Amino acid sequence: MLVLHDPDCLLHSTVEFIGAAAIPAHESPERLKSILATLEPSPLHDVHHLSYTNLPSSAKKALLTTITANHDTGYLQHLETVFSDWRDHDLVPADGSILPECWRFPTSIANYNVNPQPPRDIYARAGFYAFDMSSGIMKDTWASTIASANLAYQGVQTLFPPKYPTPVLQDETTAGPAPPPLNTLLTLCRPPGHHCDGARAGGYCYINNVAVAISTYRTTQQHPDTRVAVLDLDFHHGNGTQELYYADPSVLYVSIHGQDEFPYYTGAESEVGIGAGEGFNVNLPLPVDASVDAYLDKLALAVQRIREYKPAFVVVSLGFDTYETDPIGKFRIATEDYEGIARRAREALARDGVGECKSLVVLEGGYVVEKLGVNLLSWLKGWESPAEQET
Numbered sequence: 001m002l003v004l005h006d007p008d009c010l011l012h013s014t015v016e017f018i019g020a021a022a023i024p025a026h027e028s029p030e031r032l033k034s035i036l037a038t039l040e041p042s043p044l045h046d047v048h049h050l051s052y053t054n055l056p057s058s059a060k061k062a063l064l065t066t067i068t069a070n071h072d073t074g075y076l077q078h079l080e081t082v083f084s085d086w087r088d089h090d091l092v093p094a095d096g097s098i099l100p101e102c103w104r105f106p107t108s109i110a111n112y113n114v115n116p117q118p119p120r121d122i123y124a125r126a127g128f129y130a131f132d133m134s135s136g137i138m139k140d141t142w143a144s145t146i147a148s149a150n151l152a153y154q155g156v157q158t159l160f161p162p163k164y165p166t167p168v169l170q171d172e173t174t175a176g177p178a179p180p181p182l183n184t185l186l187t188l189c190r191p192p193g194h195h196c197d198g199a200r201a202g203g204y205c206y207i208n209n210v211a212v213a214i215s216t217y218r219t220t221q222q223h224p225d226t227r228v229a230v231l232d233l234d235f236h237h238g239n240g241t242q243e244l245y246y247a248d249p250s251v252l253y254v255s256i257h258g259q260d261e262f263p264y265y266t267g268a269e270s271e272v273g274i275g276a277g278e279g280f281n282v283n284l285p286l287p288v289d290a291s292v293d294a295y296l297d298k299l300a301l302a303v304q305r306i307r308e309y310k311p312a313f314v315v316v317s318l319g320f321d322t323y324e325t326d327p328i329g330k331f332r333i334a335t336e337d338y339e340g341i342a343r344r345a346r347e348a349l350a351r352d353g354v355g356e357c358k359s360l361v362v363l364e365g366g367y368v369v370e371k372l373g374v375n376l377l378s379w380l381k382g383w384e385s386p387a388e389q390e391t
């Protein structure tokens with residue numbers, strides 16, 4: 001499989017609060033290093049190195065325009081500049097991380113949800129643009145975040161190249177003939193994205209990479225309402241992705257996740273969408289420690305719902321914190337189980353009579369560092385050996 005990676009995604013390294021202590025965040029550069037150490041030697045996969053930093057300014061501007069389709073410009077500005085602002089005021093050491101002090105909270109103020117303005121106080125803004133304390137911002141957070149978003153952006157452009165006159169894989173390793181048409185592409189996005197709602201960081205997420213992919217797809221197809229399905233297989237509910245498309249019937253969001261787990265306030269089956277989006281949000285929670293058989297039962301429901309929807313494009317939010325010993329997730333899923341899970345998941349792409357639609361796989365969580373590479377290899381093995389489709 002073609003896999004996209006940007007070395008800048010390794011730069012971000014922050015802290016989080018678990019219990020009463022600040023510790024190095026579970027979402028660490030070592031996660032990506034483990035995956036690369038396993039994938040790069042594999043003859044079955046082609047890990048392609050991109051560089052957001054080396055993109056021409058026109059390409060950077062086009063990416064930012066795409067991101068702002070569903071991310072607040074003030075929020076993006078905050079992500080890019082807050083660390084240097086704090087440094088200018090001598091508020092954080094050069095190797096430190098910024099964590100929020102105070103979040104917005106419900107009040108009786110009539111305009112609470114109408115054009116909320118960021119507070120003037122420099123400390124308070126860190127809380128205004130976050131919903132928890134697991135998304136610290138250090139000196140390289142923006143560099144990794146924008147590189148991660150660029151992988152989703154470039155991934156979709158690579159999957160749907162005819163609309164684009166210029167080559168999308170622009171680094172020095174891409175000289176040569178154009179690659180053959182692709183069905184699926186994997187982007188090693190880090191930081192992950194599915195907890196970000198476009199205006200607040202949280203759950204290790206700063207920009208919603210799935211939303212970037214969908215916006216890019218809509219641009220490539222020049223049909224804003226072309227239907228897209230999101231299959232979220234991270235252990236945690238993708239509250240950010242749900243929020244962004246909750247009223248949008250042109251995006252079907254389907255998630256299998258731990259019941260009553262982070263982010264705690266979303267993920268119930270009763271959350272089905274609103275307005276025109278009602279019926280296009282499907283939450284399939286499972287108890288912690290659920291068996292792989294129980295998981296596959298939920299996955300069958302997810303696949304059935306996506307096939308009924310008949311999307312033109314599927315985005316998979318792929319997390320491995322479903323693994324049996326994950327420190328912040330876990331179902332009873334072993335390395336070898338991911339092969340069968342992926343094979344079943346791929347059935348979501350089947351379009352009766354017309355083969356499969358294309359898909360982008362976007363990396364989300366997974367925190368057993370030493371197992372991430374082999375778990376991903378197992379998943380890719382299943383994905384690339386699909387079951388016979390019924391006729």
Ligand SMILES: [Zn+2]
Nearest residue numbers: 234236321365
């Ligand atoms: Zn997760």
